[in-house]
Amino acid sequence: MMIKFGLAGLIVFNCLTAFSYTIITKDNGGWFGFRTVTESHSGPNHQLACADPGRMKCEFGTAFGGITQGGEVINLQSFEPIENMILDLLAIENSILAGEFYFESDFFIKYSYDLNADRLTIEIYTLHEASCLGFI
Amino acid sequence: MKKGILLLTIVLLNAIHLNAEIIITKSNRGLFGYKHIVEQQAEGQHRLDCSDPGRMRCKSSLGTIVVSSENGDLQPFELTETQFDAIDLYVENQLLSLNESGNFVYDNLCFVKFYYDPTSDFLEIRIYSIQEAQLLNLI
Numbered sequence: 001m002m003i004k005f006g007l008a009g010l011i012v013f014n015c016l017t018a019f020s021y022t023i024i025t026k027d028n029g030g031w032f033g034f035r036t037v038t039e040s041h042s043g044p045n046h047q048l049a050c051a052d053p054g055r056m057k058c059e060f061g062t063a064f065g066g067i068t069q070g071g072e073v074i075n076l077q078s079f080e081p082i083e084n085m086i087l088d089l090l091a092i093e094n095s096i097l098a099g100e101f102y103f104e105s106d107f108f109i110k111y112s113y114d115l116n117a118d119r120l121t122i123e124i125y126t127l128h129e130a131s132c133l134g135f136i
Numbered sequence: 137m138k139k140g141i142l143l144l145t146i147v148l149l150n151a152i153h154l155n156a157e158i159i160i161t162k163s164n165r166g167l168f169g170y171k172h173i174v175e176q177q178a179e180g181q182h183r184l185d186c187s188d189p190g191r192m193r194c195k196s197s198l199g200t201i202v203v204s205s206e207n208g209d210l211q212p213f214e215l216t217e218t219q220f221d222a223i224d225l226y227v228e229n230q231l232l233s234l235n236e237s238g239n240f241v242y243d244n245l246c247f248v249k250f251y252y253d254p255t256s257d258f259l260e261i262r263i264y265s266i267q268e269a270q271l272l273n274l275i
Contacts, residue, residue, distance in 0.1 A: 028189075030257040031165070031231040053257035055234075091168060093191070118166040118189035 022124040024079070026058055027051040028117065034058050079124075086111045086122060100135070108136055155180040156205045156213040158263040160224075162194050163187045165257060170194055180205050195220065203265075213265035215246065223248055227261055239274070241266070247275055 022045075026034070030053025037056045038049045050058035059079070082103055089099060090113050098112035108130035110123040130136045159181065162170070166189025173192055176183040182203050186194035201220065204212045215223075223242050227250045230238055239249040247269035250261045269275045 028164070028257075029167075030254050031228075031252060031259070032234060032236070032254045035255070053254055055254055087167065113167070115166065115168075115189055115191070116171075118164075120167060 021129065022046040022048075024048045024058070024083075024122040024124075025050065026120040026122075028053065028119065029058070030054060079122075082107075082109055082124065083122065085109075086120070090120075110135070156203045156211075156265045156268050158182045158184070158201055158203060158213075158215060158261075160184045160194065160259075160261040160263070161186065162259040162261075163257060164189065165194075166190060173197075195224070205268075211265065211267055213246070213268070215263065219243070219245065223261070223263065227259075231259070241275065249274070 025048070027049070028051060032053070032055045034050040034056050035052040035054025036050070037058060038047075038051075039061055040047045046060070048058065048060055050056070085101070085103070086109070089095060089101075089111075090097065097115060098110075100108065100110045103109050103124075106127065108125045108127055110125070111121065113120045125133065125135065127136065157180070161184070163185075164187055169190055169192050170186040171188040171190030171192070172186065173194060174183075174185045175196060175198075176185075180203065182196075182201050184194065184196055186192075195217070199217045201215045202212055203214075219242070223246075226240070226242070227248070230250070231252055236252040236254060237250060239247065241247050242263075245266065247264045247266060248261065249264075250259065252259045264272065264274065266275070
């Protein structure tokens, strides 16, 4: 009994300490890109918020090394295929504007698009994070 | 007084000049197109105004666009859907290449001017018949 509680406690603790996320939002972009690109990193958590028409690309800066899955790093270029997959899904006429999928068996992706506001949100989780958060 | 006469002359010349042009505006586009598409036809001008995020393509519902000048002194200007799409694609590629304004002659058929304001996400495309572009000294 004690062992079971200990194990459960370890799992909960592990989830609490390992909890992290990467969230990208693209809000009302223009043909050339975005006016504001805000990047924030807090420990294992990464956020990229791009908004309004402008000339900047919506991407992480070079300081961002990527997020890890079992020691593997998903690099900056890897976001493009994720985004392209999402755009392909959303481009389907009358498609549901939110969904989730596995990316390369290593990551769990959640996305949503607000059509009126032209706001795309992409959440990228390692499988461990997704499991801890109850997504999978 | 002279300035007033000059201004009046310019105004009158503009009133007499008979357009044959197509104007397309695109503003606040979404990832998948537009919510509002307003198409207006008048003698001498055809307008297509597309705005706000939605799922519609910014194109004419008529297929082929025909513009006649007000008193028929210019040949009717006709643009098929395929030609419209080709011009639209060319302009979009120019924007993606970060060219925010420019002009070109398309297929010896028409003269195209475009301008994009990145701050307001506003694109204007003006398409003139070759005959009108020559009259306006654009080419």
